[in-house]
Amino acid sequence: MDNILSITVFLPLIAGFVLLFLPNKMRYFFKGFTLIISVFVFARSIQIFRFGSPDYAWPIFQIDNLKLDLLLTARPLGAFILMFAMGFGLLITLYSLKSRATNSGARATNIYYGAILLTIGGSAGVLLSNHLLLLLIFWEIVTVSLYLLITTGGKNSNFAATKSFAMIGASDAAFLLGIAMVWVHSGTFVISDISLETTSAVSIIAFLLLMTAAVTKAGAMPLHTWLPTAGEYAPVSVMALLPAAIDKLLGIFLLVIIVKEIFILKSAALSVVLAIIGAATIIIAAMVAIVQHNIKKLLAYSAISQVGYMVLGIATMTPVGIAGAVFHMLNNAIYKCCLFLGTGAVEQATGTAEMDKLGGLGKKMPLTFATFLIAALSVSGIPPFNGFVSKWMVYQGVIKMGTESAVAGARLWPIWLIAAIFGSALTLAYSVKIIHSVFLSRLPSELKEVKEVSLPMKVPMVILALLCVFFGVFYLIPLERFIYPALGMEADAEILSTWASGLATILILIGIGLGVLVWLIGKLSRMVRIVPTWTCGEIQTNEQMTVPGTHFYKTVSSMGGLKQLYTGQEKGHFDTYNQGGRVGLALTGFLRWLHSGLLPMYLTWVTLGLLIILFIICRIW
């Protein structure tokens, strides 16, 4: 354990495992311990990123040519994502110190902190591992800790946890199968040694299986439905840590590894498959998001929708598209985490996440509002925030693919582009819906006493919001420092079109300054006067004057053609988990019918079976 890589992976894993079995009365110990470990691991990950690290190898066993070695390596992509993943772990730990979601469910404090440490260690393992089987083991550790974390959400959370575990677990089975096929084909599990051309049927199926695992973890369609269910029942800090941040980082990391290292894509059809997944995910999830009533559920759909941009960017197979996808992964983790943390703050202050019951909190919780607004504008891709830059890169990737590549699939680029840009408008629509119904609009009478949350909860939100602004205005810094080296591209690669974000920001500030000037001249002449809301002379109560944001997009959901889709979605007809469950129930129903418990019945079956075997063995025909 003298290697920095192995410490980073195994220290949190062991610590987390121990915490799971400690009595949960030691709450303050858990908090302090988790904080110390996460700070330590974060520092180590920065060290790994800055100075690199020698590879770590520890042979475990070897049977014939099936070799299982503990191979850890810090490749540029892994090291950079590791640094951010550990950073998110630290921020969430900090946030959890005062967050009520974990304090009220005191029953499960040990599980909560233990699982957080397991997540940190598991994701470090995934990002550093150079052996496919080990990668799968760490990947499973993250899945299991997601299950444990969702169960800490109190009543009904077991259902959500089971659903998430079943869906991700199913995709992990695909992962295992894919790994086996890759092994058969290439004879090794070591990632850096594999490079398969997708020319044969086996390698194409292996690619599709590994891709399924990656996009399910990231939350793309069609195996996405665990995310909204988890969003409804899991503690918000868990949503901010896993589905919003680390699951995205890991899923997209794996997808990039698959596309760039393990496989060499020769068949254009595969990139079209990826593009279809990406475009459909963007549009459908965003269309569902705009009609949600619960902030957490809405954000969960938004988290799904944003994965589409990353998948689409990778599908373009152009340098700018892939760089945009990885940058979007990073940006999305930042602002989505901030949005979930803001939701957590609102939930803690008011006791609800239903948009109908909220409103006007911008006055009561100004800091939460400001950070939430910045994150919401970022997710909508408003310049000069960070979401704009990465989306803009993905658009360029799509256009470049369409106009420069001669493959038949590339001809469809207008569809991908329209999905991406229109998806962005839909994103703006649901962001506006949350902002209106939670922070602006009118304050309900029962929320008059609401107070801003405490400092440990504010700090992570402020850090994330500042990162949103910084990565947006100075986008070349993260691109040249993290993303180009991670993807092995030239640091001064001239792949981007024009976006002088710094100049634009200055000009916008000048514009605002001019506006302030006009405003000041006005203010100097006459003072500002505070008046009650103008209601055209009618006397109305506060409740009567509230227009809830939840019904903003009724026009869309009741539009002919879309209406049926929305009702079907509401009933869960498009949920692969429900449909899979229905098939499973039919299957078990059939088996149950076979096992009636009647001896004559069994005897009949046995005799029939014997007869069949006899026929086959003796070949009577």
Place this chain on the structure above:
Amino acid sequence: MSVPLNVLFWIVVIPGTVVLGLLACWIVRKVSALVQWRVGPPLFQPFYDVVKLMGKEILVPQEAQKAVFMAAPLVGMAGVLLLSIMLWRVAFVPAKPFVGDIIVAIYLMVLPSLALILGSSASASPHAAVGTSREMKLVMGYELSLVLALIVVIIKTGGTLNLAEIAQHTTVFSISNMLAFLVALLCVQAKLGFVPFDIAEAETEVASGVLMEYSGALLAVWKLAHAIMLVALPLFLVIVFLGGFDVTFLTMVFRGTFEPTLIMPLVWSICKYVLVLVLLILIKNTNPRVRIDQAMKFFWVYCGVALVAAIILATIGKNFGVSWL
């Protein structure tokens, strides 16, 4: 662009755009008046209006989120100012890319609508909230059509995103480009909040909805932002769909060379701008207001189908070298 010219650009462009915007406001009101058989306002009326508003007191609703309520008009105006500077720069110095490409331009065009949405939502007025929802749905509606229209242009110019290159390379007189231009014109109509798409303001239903609680200097800033939009949005259409705004004559004059042959392109450019403006005004004055669901359906279904046809035509034209398609 030489240094003194550069300085001159920065000194002239902002006040110049504001003045032009107020002039365009006057044209809108005057032509509307003529259509409605009235005399119309004097030339300086929009300017007087803004000055008068700046002298009035600012009323802020008690329930409002004051920071957002007051910052919204400023951000909205800053957004359109940036857009118009960008477009002027494309006209004056086409060789050098400035601030952003065509995608940046689309996103900057969303900024004033977004500011309007947030500002009206922050005012905590029920009328404004209805306006907020309508404005957002309108944005959702026309954004789809606008992007489809831009895809036509991108196909025709072979994948460039640079505004100046688009202005040079697009074939104005082709079926797909004309279709795209007409739909984009309607999108601009909606962006400006002109009839038949003045659904979010709808004086007769929701008492100017989104703008309801604004008064005094804040309203003056909104009026100025709207005036600048009247310059920037038609200019965008001229640059992207109608072959660009040619001001070589002016830059030559500043450099001290008088080239009479270059007057015609300048006059022609101004004609294109006025044409777009007059088209907008005529549509405004000859149509009744539609409902929001009708507007969304119009943009998503009818304009969508027209533009998909235009995209197919443009692709065929590009692949087989038929420039008029």
